[in-house]
């Protein structure tokens with residue numbers, strides 16, 4: 001999907017926007033459920049632009065929304081005689097890395113109760129969170145895997161979220177995580193995060209899966225379609241369950 005925008009008097013085509021469309025739509029949808037991107041001191045300039053993007057989507061002006069994302073957030077440079085921009089690539093590069101500052105957390109050591117390292121800060125200001133399949137279950141993974149250097153015990157470190165994030169975007173760390181395996185919600189500390197949407201990757205194209213009123217829908221930005229996702233049938237799963245998930249968005253109730 002894509003479209004033409006006017007920038008500095010020049011007509012520019014922005015294409016392959018499936019790396020950004022679903023999560024922009026997700027932000028808009030989330031803004032209907034709760035207040036997001038307000039009172040956020042993390043990056044006021046970015047918050048302002050994102051709010052302008054949400055207003056553009058509300059007004060069904062996707063061209064303007066994509067233009068703002070491409071030039072003001074993604075910081076694409078327009079060179080001379082350059083009249084087309086492709087957002088082809090990874091969702092991490094084109095989308096997630098630009099908003100990861102809104103989901104920062106600290107990582108706290110969990111080892112032997114009596115160890116002096118227990119409950120110590122081991123990593124400051126992280127933002128990447130992953131889904132990883134361990135013993136056939138998909139769990140939150142921080143990428144941190146070291147043993148305590150004193151007691152040699154290795155427990156999953158505790159995630160301590162900063163600034164009560166409105167949402168968390170989780171990356172599937174391996175290509176073996178499928179829609180039916182994603183948790184419906186997860187808890188971090190006292191906070192519960194239910195599922196809002198995920199993306200799956202099929203033939204160089206991303207497809208969105210959104211939960212709306214407790215039902216799942218397939219959204220494709222190519223034809224702007226929204227169709228119910230067939231429920232998971234172990235013996236004969238619909239093909240959507242065979243493509244790997246890439247990112248998933250959960251929100252703070």
Ligand SMILES: [Zn+2]
Pocket residue numbers: 111112115116117118148149150151152153
């Ligand atoms: Zn220890």
